[in-house]
Amino acid sequence: MKDFVFENSTKVYFGENSVKNYFPMLLRQYGPKVMLAYGGGSIKRNGVYDELMGYLRAAGKTVVEFPGIMSNPTYAKVQAGAALARKENIDLILAVGGGSVMDCCKAISLAAVYDGDVWDAFWAKAGTIDFPTLPLGIIQTVSGTGSETNGGSVITNEALKVKTGRDYPQLNARFAILNPRYTESVPMKQEISGAFDSLSHMMEIYFSEPDDDNVSDVMNEALMKSVVSNIRKIIADPKDYNTRSNLVWLSTMAENRILKLGKKMDFQCHILEHSLGAYTSCNHGAGLAVLHPVYYRHIYKDGAVKFARFAEKVFDIPAAGKTTEELAREGVEALAAFIKEIGMPTRLRDLGVDRELLKPVAAGCVASPGSYRQLPAEEILQIFEEAY
Numbered sequence: 001m002k003d004f005v006f007e008n009s010t011k012v013y014f015g016e017n018s019v020k021n022y023f024p025m026l027l028r029q030y031g032p033k034v035m036l037a038y039g040g041g042s043i044k045r046n047g048v049y050d051e052l053m054g055y056l057r058a059a060g061k062t063v064v065e066f067p068g069i070m071s072n073p074t075y076a077k078v079q080a081g082a083a084l085a086r087k088e089n090i091d092l093i094l095a096v097g098g099g100s101v102m103d104c105c106k107a108i109s110l111a112a113v114y115d116g117d118v119w120d121a122f123w124a125k126a127g128t129i130d131f132p133t134l135p136l137g138i139i140q141t142v143s144g145t146g147s148e149t150n151g152g153s154v155i156t157n158e159a160l161k162v163k164t165g166r167d168y169p170q171l172n173a174r175f176a177i178l179n180p181r182y183t184e185s186v187p188m189k190q191e192i193s194g195a196f197d198s199l200s201h202m203m204e205i206y207f208s209e210p211d212d213d214n215v216s217d218v219m220n221e222a223l224m225k226s227v228v229s230n231i232r233k234i235i236a237d238p239k240d241y242n243t244r245s246n247l248v249w250l251s252t253m254a255e256n257r258i259l260k261l262g263k264k265m266d267f268q269c270h271i272l273e274h275s276l277g278a279y280t281s282c283n284h285g286a287g288l289a290v291l292h293p294v295y296y297r298h299i300y301k302d303g304a305v306k307f308a309r310f311a312e313k314v315f316d317i318p319a320a321g322k323t324t325e326e327l328a329r330e331g332v333e334a335l336a337a338f339i340k341e342i343g344m345p346t347r348l349r350d351l352g353v354d355r356e357l358l359k360p361v362a363a364g365c366v367a368s369p370g371s372y373r374q375l376p377a378e379e380i381l382q383i384f385e386e387a388y
Contacts, residue, residue, distance in 0.1 A: 001214045001262030007169045008256055010138075010149045014178045014249070016241070019051065019139065026175055027059040030135060031091025037066040037081065037105050038096045046185035048141060052096065064088045069097065071284070072277045073104035075119050075157045082111035082118075085134060093136045095173070098194065099145025099154075099284075102138055106153040106171040109134040122166060123155055129170040138176040142186050143248040144194020144285060146201060146255025148176040156278055161364065163278035165270075178252065180245040188238060192231060192342055193285030195247050199227045200269065200288040201254040203310075207296075208264040208370045211306050220259050221313040226250055228314065231342055268368035268375065269295050272383065275364035282351050289344035290351065293336035294387045298379065302372035304328040348388045358384045 013022040027034075034056060043049040056063050066081050085093065085108060095105035111118045112134045121127045138148050147153075151171035156163040183191065206220045227250050233243040253259065272295065273287040300307040308324045311317040311331025315338075319327050336346070345351055348358075362381035367374045375383075 001216065002210060002264070004261045006257060006261055008149060008172065008258075009169065009174075010172045010256075011175045012149060012178060012252070013175065014245075016179055016181045018177050018179050019055075022175075023052070023055050023139075023177060024059060026137065026177075027055065027061060027092075032060065032062055033064060033088055033091045034061045035064045035066050035081075035085055035088070035090040035093045036096065037069060037093060037101060037108070039067070039069045039098070039101050041067060042185065043096055043141060046141075046182075048096065048139075048182060052094075052139065064090060069101045069104045071100050072156045072163065072281065073100050073107075073154075075107075075123075075155055075159075077104055078107040078111055078118070078155060081105070081108035085112035090134060093134055094139065095136060096139045096141060098140070098142025099147040099197075102140075102145070102147040102173070103153040103155065103165075105136055105138075106147075106151065106173075107155055109136045110168075110171060119155070119157055122168070123157070123164045126166060127168075129168050133170055136171075136173045138173040139182075140176065140178050140248070141182045142190065142194055143178075143180075143183055143251040144197040146198065146251045146253075148173065148178065149252050149256040152255065154274065158278075161278045161360070163274040165274065178248050180241060180248045183244055183248065184239070188235070189343070191234060191238075191247075192344065193283055193289075194251065195227060195231045195234070195285075196289050196339070196342070196344060197285040198247070198251040198254045199224060199231075200285070200292060202227065202259065203292065204267045204270060205254075205259050205263050205265050206310065207299075207303055207306055207372065208266045210262070210264070211303070214262055216259050216261055216263050221309075223250060223253055223259070224310075224314045228338060235342060264370040266368055266371045268371045271365050271368055272380070275361045276348075276353070276384075278364060279357050279361050280351070280353055282353065286345050286351055287348075289339045290346060290348055290387050291383070293332060293339065293346075294383050296332045296335070298375070298383060299372050300328045300332050301325060307331050348384070353388070355388055358388060 152167040154165035307328030
């Protein structure tokens with residue numbers, strides 16, 4: 001394995017009684033003003049809002065609400081949250097929701113204390129955070145991105161038509177409460193999309209050097225196989241708690257940095273989807289589902305040994321009588337068949353993407369330094385056209 005430095009400072013409280021057992025105790029560690037940040041208001045319909053407000057009131061907290069965090073959170077929303085946090089002298093940001101809410105709040109925790117343009121300093125390029133950020137806590141209601149236990153924050157700058165993610169350890173939440181029961185109110189389409197996003201993260205890490213025997217890849221194979229199995233199970237029985245708890249923890253394992261140790265990592269497909277997200281309101285998991293098989297058909301020969309191993313270990317495809325390249329191709333097609341099986345979209349046109357946007361979307365992409373082969377600009381456009 002390659003050399004690495006590992007850090008994860010987020011303390012996780014997992015389980016169906018995790019909010020009741022730990023949230024009141026955690027609140028005692030912070031000052032009187034809490035910014036309650038959430039998305040479109042689903043937490044008010046499913047009872048999570050009332051439950052949390054009960055604990056916040058009992059702890060004597062003054063709650064300042066920051067609702068309306070959208071999918072693909074924008075830099076303008078980050079700036080609005082930071083301005084509110086400064087105005088109200090917030091002591092703790094509480095992000096309640098899925099990855100978009102978490103990502104936006106991480107950026108707010110930085111922007112609220114930074115005297116300058118955080119996009120230019122920390123998203124347009126990698127910056128250095130050598131000062132304390134505003135404390136952040138997370139209560140997850142949607143799983144998939146794995147954002148609950150890392151410092152990653154993907155933000156869209158609408159003015160520039162750029163969607164960029166950075167991972168700063170200093171932006172890790174102080175705590176993350178993961179109650180799988182909270183995900184039960186999420187529509188099945190969103191549940192599956194989030195679970196596929198977890199699989200996507202695992203594949204982006206797996207299909208990269210080193211390809212020799214290493215602990216990260218062995219763990220990843222088991223986790224990818226488990227994601228596939230548990231997506232099928234949740235479709236068959238949406239009420240099964242064990243399946244939901246597996247999907248929540250699989251999401252966390254995909255992005256808590258453990259699988260990345262010693263790996264070069266690809267994330268070319270995420271680069272493609274991020275550019276797509278900068279121009280459209282495309283669901284992140286759905287965009288990845290469309291793009292992954294198309295992208296892998298372009299590069300599987302460059303990483304044939306690993307793709308063949310993926311076919312065997314994740315989709316149980318027998319190797320007997322097949323060349324490495326043939327087995328690798330079967331692995332890619334098994335992934336494509338699985339995406340269709342679980343009802344995910346297979347074409348960009350299914351997502352309402354305008355064909356005229358393909359050229360500017362492709363032009364906004366860069367080649368990933370961690371991929372098996374560096375894609376030239378014309379091939380990136382070809383991938384979008386084939387995906388359409």
